[in-house]
Amino acid sequence: MDEPQAKILVVDDETKNVKLLEALLLPRGYAVVKAYDGEEALRQVQQEQPDLILLDIMMPLLDGFEVCKRLKDREETRLIPVIIMTALGQVEDRIKGIEAGADDFLTKPVHRDELMARIRTSLRLKQTIERKVNALQGVQEYLTKFVPQSVKRLIEENPAAPTLAKREQDVSVLFVDISGYTALSERLPLDVVNRLIEQYFSVFLDRIHETEGDITATAGDGLMVVFQDRDRHIHVSKAVDTALALLAATEALNQANTDYPLAIHLGLNSGIALVGATRLEGLRGTHWTFTASGPVTNLAARLAGVAQAGQIVVGPETVRRLNDRYHVVSLGRERLKNIAEAIEVYQVVGRAV
Numbered sequence: 133m134d135e136p137q138a139k140i141l142v143v144d145d146e147t148k149n150v151k152l153l154e155a156l157l158l159p160r161g162y163a164v165v166k167a168y169d170g171e172e173a174l175r176q177v178q179q180e181q182p183d184l185i186l187l188d189i190m191m192p193l194l195d196g197f198e199v200c201k202r203l204k205d206r207e208e209t210r211l212i213p214v215i216i217m218t219a220l221g222q223v224e225d226r227i228k229g230i231e232a233g234a235d236d237f238l239t240k241p242v243h244r245d246e247l248m249a250r251i252r253t254s255l256r257l258k259q260t261i262e263r264k265v266n267a268l269q270g271v272q273e274y275l276t277k278f279v280p281q282s283v284k285r286l287i288e289e290n291p292a293a294p295t296l297a298k299r300e301q302d303v304s305v306l307f308v309d310i311s312g313y314t315a316l317s318e319r320l321p322l323d324v325v326n327r328l329i330e331q332y333f334s335v336f337l338d339r340i341h342e343t344e345g346d347i348t349a350t351a352g353d354g355l356m357v358v359f360q361d362r363d364r365h366i367h368v369s370k371a372v373d374t375a376l377a378l379l380a381a382t383e384a385l386n387q388a389n390t391d392y393p394l395a396i397h398l399g400l401n402s403g404i405a406l407v408g409a410t411r412l413e414g415l416r417g418t419h420w421t422f423t424a425s426g427p428v429t430n431l432a433a434r435l436a437g438v439a440q441a442g443q444i445v446v447g448p449e450t451v452r453r454l455n456d457r458y459h460v461v462s463l464g465r466e467r468l469k470n471i472a473e474a475i476e477v478y479q480v481v482g483r484a485v
Contacts, residue, residue, distance in 0.1 A: 138255055139163040142218075143199070145191045153186060164249075168395045170194025174202060177209055182372070184254055187234075189225070197206040197232045204233030205269075206237060211261060215253035259424040260310035266379060298408030299364075301358040304371035304400060304450065305429045307436035308336065308378060311395040313353035320392065328392055332385055339377045342368040348423040354436075358407065368453045370403050372480055375444045391467055399436025401447040402408075403428040432470040435477060444480040451478050459484050 140162050142153045147168070154164045157200070165180045171193045185203070189196035196216055203209045216229045219240040228236060236250050261325040273402040310316070310329070317325050333355070340347060340357055349356035357374070361367035375398045386393035405424040423429075431447055451460055459481040467474040 137161050137163065138183040139165060139180060140251070141165045141167060141173065141176055141180065141185045143167045143170075143185065143191070143196070144188040146188075156247070160248070165328070170196070170199045174198050177203060177212070182212060183258065184251060185212060185214045185215050187214055189216060189229075191424055197228055198233050199228070200232040211258060211265075213258050214251055215254060219245075298406050300404055301360060301407040301424075302364045302403065303405050303407060303424050303428070304367045304402040305405065305424055305432040306359065306371050306375060307354060307355040307399045307433050308357065308375075309354035309397055309436050309439075311397050311441035315395075316392075324392070328389070328394060331389075332382065332394055335381045335385060339381055340374055343374045343377075345370065345374055346422065356423070356429075356433075358405075360407070364402070365453050368450055369457065371400055371402070372446075372450075372454065372458060375480065376482060379442060379444070395441035395443055397436060397439035398444045399432050399434065399439055399446075400444060400450055400455060401428050401432035401435060403451040405429055416428055421425070431468070431471065431475075434471060438466055438468065438477065441481075446478050446480055448476055448478075454480075456484055458482065 140157055141251070142150050142157075142164060143166075144150050144153075145168050150166050150168070157164050165176050165182055167176045169192050173185070173187070178184070182224075186198045187200060190200075196218070200214050200216065203212060203214060203331055206225055210233075213235040214233070215236040215238060216234045217238045218225065218229075229237060235254055238247060238250060240369040292360070292483070310332075316328075320328075323360065336355065337347070339354075345357040345359050348358050356369075359367040361370070378396060382394060382396050403427040405426045407424045409422050411436075435445045435447055443464065446460070454460060460478045461481060463477045463479055465474040466477045
C-alpha cells in the first residue's frame with residue numbers, strides 16, 4: 133500500500149461516483165465509508181469518525197454546503213478535513229463553500245492524481261494539528277493539577293477576564309500535616325522521604341478533589357485546603373468528610389507500607405476569610421497564588437499545631453455547624469499562639485452512627 137491507512141467518508145447521491153472513488157481509494161490502503169445524502173453523511177460521521185470527507189454539493193435532504201457548515205460548527209468534528217467536489221464552477225459557489233468551512237475544492241470531473249494529492253495534503257495537515265492539540269492538552273492537564281478548583285471555575289466562567297480579586301467569603305480551612313516529619317527526615321534518606329510524601333500526597337490530592345477542595349498552599353510536610361459553598365453547612369461537611377477520608381487513606385497506605393508508615397494530624401476552622409488571588413511581584417516576573425487569609429485561617433493552622441497523630445482538631449464555630457451529624461469530643465480549653473484568649477477545642481472522631 134502506497135498511502136498511510138486512513139478512513140475516508142465519500143458522500144455523493146450518484147452511486148456510480150461513489151463506486152468510482154471507492155475503486156480509486158481502496159487499492160491505496162484507505163478505508164472507505166459511504167453516504168448517499170446529507171443526513172446519512174452526518175450519521176456516518178458520528179458513527180465512523182472518518183479522517184477526511186469527500187463531499188458532493190448537489191444532494192437531496194441536505195446539500196453539501198449545509199453538511200459542511202454543521203460539521204464545522206461542532207467542536208468534535210471541526211478538525212475533520214472536508215474536500216468539496218462539485219460540478220459547480222461559479223465563484224459564488226466557492227465563496228459559499230469557504231463560508232461553510234470547506235478545507236479544499238475539486239471540480240468535477242475530478243482528476244485522479246490531483247485528488248490523491250489533495251487527500252495526502254489534507255491528511256498531513258490534520259495529523260500535524262492533532263499532534264499539536266494533543267501536546268497542548270497534555271500540558272493543560274498537567275498544569276491543572278496544580279491550579280485550585282476555584283480558579284479553574286472562575287476562568288471557565290469568564291476566560292477573558294476571570295474575577296480573581298479577593299473578597300470576604302464564608303469558608304472552611306483545613307490544614308493537613310505529617311506527624312513527626314522532622315524526625316522522619318533525620319532518620320531516612322531524603323529521596324526515601326520524598327517518595328513517601330509523594331505517594332501519600334498523591335492519594336490525598338484525589339480525595340480532596342472529590343470533595344471540591346482547593347489546595348492553596350503546600351510545604352514539605354503539609355497542605356492547606358479551602359472549602360467553599362454558598363451553604364456554609366455544606367462546605368463544613370465537605371471539609372470534615374475530607375479530613376476523615378485522609379485519615380482512612382493514610383491507614384490504608386500504611387497497611388501496604390509497613391516499613392515506613394506515616395501519620396497525619398489535622399486542624400479545621402470555619403468562618404469569614406478573605407478569599408481570592410494574591411499577586412506576588414518578583415525580579416523575574418509575576419506569580420499568582422490563590423488562598424484564604426485572616427483569623428479563620430490562622431486559627432485552623434494553630435489547631436493543626438495542637439493536634440496529635442491521627443487527630444482532627446476543630447474550632448468552636450465548626451462544631452456549631454456540625455449539629456449531630458458527627459461524633460465530636462471536647463479536648464478542653466487551649467491557649468494558642470497569637471490567639472488572645474484560650475478557646476475550647478474539639479476532636480472529630482467520626483460520623484455519628
